[in-house]
Amino acid sequence: MTQPVAYRAAILYSLGDPARVGLDDSFVWHEDGVLVVADGHVQDVGPAPEVLDRLPAGTQVITLENRLITPGFIDTHIHFPQTEMIASYGDQLLDWLNNYTFPEERKFAEPAHAARVAGLFLDELLRNGTTTAMVFGTVHPQAVDAFFTESSRRNTRMIAGKVMMDRHAPDYLLDTPESSYADSKALIERWHKNGRQLYAVTPRFAPTSTAEQLTVAGRLMSEYDDLYMQTHLSENKQEIEWVKSLFPEQKGYLDVYDHFGLLGERSVFAHAVHLEQEESERMGETDSVISFCPTSNLFLGSGLFDLTSAEQHRIRVGLGTDVGAGTSFSMLQTINEAYKIQQLQQQKLHPLKAFYLATLGGAESLRLDDRLGNLQPGKEADFLVIDLHATPLMKARIQNAQTLFEKLFVLMMLGDDRAIAETHVYGECRHRRDVAN
Ligand code: GUN
Ligand code: ZN
Numbered sequence: 001m002t003q004p005v006a007y008r009a010a011i012l013y014s015l016g017d018p019a020r021v022g023l024d025d026s027f028v029w030h031e032d033g034v035l036v037v038a039d040g041h042v043q044d045v046g047p048a049p050e051v052l053d054r055l056p057a058g059t060q061v062i063t064l065e066n067r068l069i070t071p072g073f074i075d076t077h078i079h080f081p082q083t084e085m086i087a088s089y090g091d092q093l094l095d096w097l098n099n100y101t102f103p104e105e106r107k108f109a110e111p112a113h114a115a116r117v118a119g120l121f122l123d124e125l126l127r128n129g130t131t132t133a134m135v136f137g138t139v140h141p142q143a144v145d146a147f148f149t150e151s152s153r154r155n156t157r158m159i160a161g162k163v164m165m166d167r168h169a170p171d172y173l174l175d176t177p178e179s180s181y182a183d184s185k186a187l188i189e190r191w192h193k194n195g196r197q198l199y200a201v202t203p204r205f206a207p208t209s210t211a212e213q214l215t216v217a218g219r220l221m222s223e224y225d226d227l228y229m230q231t232h233l234s235e236n237k238q239e240i241e242w243v244k245s246l247f248p249e250q251k252g253y254l255d256v257y258d259h260f261g262l263l264g265e266r267s268v269f270a271h272a273v274h275l276e277q278e279e280s281e282r283m284g285e286t287d288s289v290i291s292f293c294p295t296s297n298l299f300l301g302s303g304l305f306d307l308t309s310a311e312q313h314r315i316r317v318g319l320g321t322d323v324g325a326g327t328s329f330s331m332l333q334t335i336n337e338a339y340k341i342q343q344l345q346q347q348k349l350h351p352l353k354a355f356y357l358a359t360l361g362g363a364e365s366l367r368l369d370d371r372l373g374n375l376q377p378g379k380e381a382d383f384l385v386i387d388l389h390a391t392p393l394m395k396a397r398i399q400n401a402q403t404l405f406e407k408l409f410v411l412m413m414l415g416d417d418r419a420i421a422e423t424h425v426y427g428e429c430r431h432r433r434d435v436a437n
Helices: 048-054 080-085 093-109 111-127 141-154 177-191 211-223 237-246 253-259 277-285 294-299 307-312 331-343 351-358 360-365 392-399 404-414
Strands: 005-014 027-038 041-047 060-071 073-079 130-136 157-161 198-203 228-233 267-271 289-292 316-319 383-387 420-425 428-432
Touching: 005 048, 005 351, 005 360, 027 048, 027 060, 027 351, 041 048, 073 080, 073 267, 073 289, 073 316, 073 331, 073 360, 080 093, 080 111, 080 130, 093 111, 093 141, 093 237, 111 130, 111 141, 111 420, 111 428, 130 228, 141 157, 141 177, 157 177, 157 228, 177 198, 177 211, 198 211, 211 253, 228 253, 237 253, 253 267, 253 277, 277 307, 289 307, 294 331, 307 316, 307 331, 316 331, 316 351, 316 360, 331 351, 331 404, 351 360, 351 404, 392 404
Parallel strands: 005 060, 073 130, 130 157, 157 198, 198 228, 228 267, 267 289, 289 316
Antiparallel strands: 005 027, 027 041, 060 383, 383 420, 420 428
């Protein structure tokens, strides 16, 4: 066993969804707390006087002034190959895919390119305090192999998969039902549950897969335990009409995935901005998951996600940046935009709910809440040291805030990568902000 290390600072973590357990029972807050980490796990946590009293003699205690310790953020939808095309001007979904995304993804046939961008991407996640993500690759198995190799090197818990796409994209990006099955299977055998890595079967979205390929995706899901499935759903109105014309036998967009056995508790659907009532009911019934991607939905002009309706249908919801349609790697910026999307629908997003969505809610969405999402003893030690005084403006505004609620709200409105002082992955510090930058 490694020597435990104790971190003394303010500590905040979630215990449950405020919509289910009530706001007061949804979080733990220690104004002066101690987190004890050993062997990559949380060993102890609590108010400083209590934890220090029971700490083994000689344990190193690191005191962090004006800092807040939280769990690492969890991003439930992002594309690593789109890192270098973030902020591409002008288009909505289908044109944006054709004009910018597909040409960019072509570059990932080259393993060295994929390895370089995967490294940049993972480091950018860590700079922003994101320790776990559900990640799209490209159609190229070698690019996903490169991604998992880079993730293993950093010991980050990542879920990723090779895009399955056999129509309606340029030839240079197409696979076939047979090759997508064989390539996905080989990656599953190599990477699923290899260390902290997990695999997601990844049909891009209904328009780019034939019925044969969606059948194969369903077969893969039935052949392994605990595999994930990730795709896109009802993001854009034109896209929805296109799906209806491609699959006239099905009742609607969600029913296409349902027909091929792709709904379930480890199935994550990005966007779901324009769901029909019946589709929301089916999502709830099958315990399928939505990834709410605020910056992307605004950037591509897709629409306003209805979080309240998802709650009413008891659908698990996580947050996604959806970079490169999303405009920031920062989950703080993502909840900032989520708040505004709620405002536009006359709804509020309480900072504790937003914080839950970025941490434990993400872990629950990914069925990883037995290991991640908060800082209870036994959890994997993926945590952040947040600098509440990261900029002169944040410092002044935080000092002018009275309550935890207010401080958290300031953090979610003004915070970004500058507020992430340190990111710890499985007990190791993997990012420390250089204040000179
Ligand atoms: N739908 C199909 N592919 C994509 C993608 O790469 N990004 C987004 N935002 N939506 C998609
Ligand atoms: Zn996406």
